[in-house]
Amino acid sequence: MSETPAELLRTEVRRDGARPFLTFYDDATGERVELSAITFDNWVAKTAGFLTAGLDAEAGDRVALRLPAHWQALAWAAACWSVGACVVLPGDDGDDGGSEGPDGVRVAVAGPDAVEAAAGSAPEVVGLALRPLGGRFTTPLPPGVTDYAVEVPGYPDRFVPLTPPDDAEPALEQAGTVHTLGGLVDRARQRAEQLGAGPGARLLVATDDLGTALIDALLVPLVVGGSAVLVRHEDPAGRARRVDAERVTAAVA
Template identity: 85%
Template sequence: MSETPAELLRTAVRHDGARPFLTFYDDATGERVELSTITFDNWVAKTAGFLTGGLGAETGERVALRLPAHWQALAWAAACWSAGVCVVLGSGGEGGSGGGDVQVTVAGPDDLAAAAGSAPEVVGLALRPLGGRFTEPLPPGVTDYAVEVPGYPDHFAPIFPPDDTEPALDRGGAVHTLGGLADHARQRAEQLGAGPGGRLLVATDDLGTALVDALLVPLVVGGSAVLVRHENPAGRAARVDAERVTVNVG
């Protein structure tokens, strides 16, 4: 049996829940958000509760993430995997609708119009600092994530924990299982030279890349990540030093 991403996150929380796990920068807006392991886990738990309790998603179903590389997108993916739900990404750089048969579509502010009506349930993420809600009315049938998710518990325990053979990530038609994702992340960590406790700087606007390099690899090595969207390359050297980066990706 292979470990699942949810089991890896549980291990990380037990080991040292207070340490920084994910630091997010958007150089286009100047935003910086730092989440400890336990804070990230709380977002994952609330999102998984919303996904299963509020949206009715069940093990084996599919959720399309039409989102950029953002810390909330990583929390959504981890929530799906905690519930045994398959994340669907398109072939486009910023995450797409993927194939058909999705029960939920999750979209960022730039994709709301196209996402409306694409699945039985559509959720909009404003992607504002501190997880803020939308300030403008949403299209009919679109639920504001930031309005709904705060009321869900900080802990999520599925009645039947998903098996490691459950489909977990459909990326352009290539499907990984929950256990396969953990195995793939270990191979990627070796490729990157990310050892135990490594801190990775991942500069990407591609969600699929971020899911592996900024979420799964840190989980398998017991490390952390600095995820940078819209990177200004001129600031990389200073950021590597300030954030104590040990592995520079991309």
């Protein structure tokens, strides 16, 4: 049996949970957030608890993430995989696979630029303000949209599913292709080899694309026991300085 992303994250928390795991920059706003493996795992656990207890999501449900490459988006994906839910990334036309019925999306999660369009697109719609320190929206949300930052703090820092998801569960649907939990781990190992990312590697991943960030900034660090520096809206002029300051060992083009 292959490992799952949730199992890999638990391994990292046990191995050296206090070390930096994910450092996020947004060069358009000047934001910098650093999360240890423990802190990231706490966000994942709270989100998984919110998914199951607050939104009634179950293993096998589909969760559309209409989000950019952001540390909270990575936590949402990891929470879905802890539950056994399948992350759906919208296609180029914005379609996330429908809203109702057996093949539809159970939960739609949207950032500030997509929350208006996401309203009413699924039985449960959650808005993420993507503000520093996980802040809430400062303006009213459309009817039926839940503010993630308001709801999630009350959930526990530890999540244990009643039945751990099997590695054959669907985990990521993008551009008509579905990857299983175990398949994602295998894909991340292949990507690590392609990048030359060995044990303990610290990757600089500059991207605004969530699909890219999920592999290069989340799953590759998990499979090599490393960490990532995820940069949104990168200012290329600052890359060399950031590589040195963050002790980056490999930069992803």
